[in-house]
Amino acid sequence: xxxxxxxxxxxxxxxxGCAFDCAALALNLYLDIHVTRRSDLGVSVHYKGTNPDRIPxxxxxxxxxxxxKILRRWGKDYGFDLEINNQIPVGVGLGSSAAAIVGAIAAxxxxxxxxxxxxxxxxxxxxxxxxxxxxxxxWHGGFTVAxxxxxxxxxxxxxxxxxxxxxxxxxNYALPTEKxxxxxPAQYSRADVTHNIQRxxxxxxxxxxxxxxxxxDLFDDRLHQPYRAELMPGLSEVLxxxxxxxxxxxxxxxxxxxLAFTKxxxxxxxxxxxxxxxxxxxxxxxxxxxxxxxxxxxxxFPV
Numbered sequence: 448x449x450x451x452x453x454x455x456x457x458x459x460x461x462x463x464g465c466a467f468d469c470a471a472l473a474l475n476l477y478l479d480i481h482v483t484r485r486s487d488l489g490v491s492v493h494y495k496g497t498n499p500d501r502i503p504x505x506x507x508x509x510x511x512x513x514x515x516k517i518l519r520r521w522g523k524d525y526g527f528d529l530e531i532n533n534q535i536p537v538g539v540g541l542g543s544s545a546a547a548i549v550g551a552i553a554a555x556x557x558x559x560x561x562x563x564x565x566x567x568x569x570x571x572x573x574x575x576x577x578x579x580x581x582x583x584x585x586w587h588g589g590f591t592v593a594x595x596x597x598x599x600x601x602x603x604x605x606x607x608x609x610x611x612x613x614x615x616x617x618x619n620y621a622l623p624t625e626k627x628x629x630x631x632p633a634q635y636s637r638a639d640v641t642h643n644i645q646r647x648x649x650x651x652x653x654x655x656x657x658x659x660x661x662x663x664d665l666f667d668d669r670l671h672q673p674y675r676a677e678l679m680p681g682l683s684e685v686l687x688x689x690x691x692x693x694x695x696x697x698x699x700x701x702x703x704x705x706l707a708f709t710k711x712x713x714x715x716x717x718x719x720x721x722x723x724x725x726x727x728x729x730x731x732x733x734x735x736x737x738x739x740x741x742x743x744x745x746x747x748f749p750v
Contacts, residue, residue: 451483452557455746456550457739458535459542459584460613460706464666464697465646470592471542471584472706473739474613476534478546480510482554485526490515496533501621509544513551513575518558525558538621540700545581548572549743563747569593569600581700588742590654605655607738614707614717615699616685618724618731622678627701630674639669661694661708672698679703681727688723690716 458476462468490511492504506512511529518525537543549572556563565586572582579593583602593602646665653659676682679702686696692712699706707716717733724731 451481452554453479453481453746454550454553454557454743455479456546456553456585456743457588457741458736459545459581460540460699460704461542461578461580461584462668462671462698462700463650463706464668464672464695465643466580466592466650467643467647467668467670468578469580469594469647470590470651471580471700472590472607472613473584473588473742474541474615474736475739476536476541476736477739478535478543478550479532480550480554481530481532482514482557483528483530484558485528488524488526490526491528492531493529494531494533496531497535498537501537502531502533509547510551510554513548514555514558516575517552517555517571521555521559521561523559527554527558529554536617536704538623539617540622540624540698540702540704542581542585542700544624545572545576545585546743548576549582549585553743553747565744566599566601568744569602570598573600574598584742586743588745589738589740590651592651604742605657606740607654608657608659609737610710611659611738612709612713613736613738614709614713614720614733615736616705616707616717616720616724616731616733618679618681618703618705618729620703620729622701622703624701627675627678630678631671632674635670642667642669663689663693663695666695666697666708668697671701675702681724681729684723684727685720688719690719692716696720 457473461471583593584591587604591604694708
């Protein structure tokens with residue numbers, strides 16, 4: 448086998464407003480993982496990139512720990528050196544954990560020279576990460592929907608054209624997913640569930656048809672964003688924002704990042720969102736990102 452293998456995993460944004468826990472979009476921010484097998488059982492981690500203060504550089508690192516867990520499951524015990532280059536902000540709702548886990552599984556397969564199949568990747572990543580939406584999009588790229596039955600996950604993806612600009616607003620604080628989930632109710636009304644199902648079905652139909660006839664009401668959500676707003680100053684005001692170029696607004700994953708879908712005037716929309724947050728005492732940064740249609744599957748190690 449080659450001395451060093453590499454994989455690139457994109458950032459992902461789950462939920463997309465109405466599609467709570469069932470859909471996600473891959474974005475062109477990347478986690479690059481380079482792995483080298485060692486002759487002993489040691490593990491080393493060298494990290495470069497965003498939020499270094501949030502990333503362990505020992506065996507507790509999520510990529511290293513996931514690789515060791517997977518290798519033990521397969522009855523293997525290899526040492527390895529990891530070089531990690533990361534563009535994905537950590538703890539802001541852009542799928543950093545999912546990217547790490549998908550990358551770890553791909554790296555473990557490479558170390559053992561095993562073939563890597565879609566269903567195995569998504570199901571194993573979901574078992575470790577806890578939810579199928581982010582990991583499915585990180586692996587397949589594009590817009591991805593996923594369903595889970597017991598331990599099996601099926602995922603389906605559609606490419607997204609570059610004409611759809613995605614404005615990304617990242618507030619200057621992190622929010623653990625566990626905390627964002629803790630505020631959600633145990634039960635919902637039939638009216639609220641129906642409201643979301645209608646919009647999620649139309650959103651998926653638009654994405655897979657390639658029409659992208661979006662409008663802000665399509666992203667309206669009643670299952671998670673209203674409850675998470677109490678943890679995120681300014682979110683309610685942002686979601687109520689009106690702009691002639693705005694096709695839709697939503698929380699990215701569990702937040703606090705926000706996505707704005709536009710075809711034109713993306714910088715103007717971004718500045719309006721940042722200003723709304725600033726009025727609530729929250730500073731933020733804005734950039735325009737593009738969908739990633741390749742996914743880690745397209746960047747994976749040779750077998």
